[in-house]
Amino acid sequence: MKNNIEIKKTSIEWLMNIQNHIEFSILDPDGWDRENYQYSFYEERISKEEFLDRLYKSTLDKCNGDLLTFLNQW
Numbered sequence: 001m002k003n004n005i006e007i008k009k010t011s012i013e014w015l016m017n018i019q020n021h022i023e024f025s026i027l028d029p030d031g032w033d034r035e036n037y038q039y040s041f042y043e044e045r046i047s048k049e050e051f052l053d054r055l056y057k058s059t060l061d062k063c064n065g066d067l068l069t070f071l072n073q074w
Contacts, residue, residue, distance in 0.1 A: 011032065011041045022070045
């Protein structure tokens with residue numbers, strides 16, 4: 001039987017996990033709630049899929065093929 005437990009972390013936790021493998025920065029966090037950024041990035045627990053959706057909506061620095069390849073495999 002497959003385990004259906006969805007792992008949820010804060011966005012900063014997801015980001016730190018990725019940055020252990022590849023370096024990049026979020027320049028403009030368009031994917032997160034700007035009016036309540038503290039909560040949406042540092043406190044709200046979200047799935048990896050939700051994090052990636054928010055990340056792809058944001059402006060990134062050093063976003064190149066290496067990062068995209070990593071994210072697709074992650």
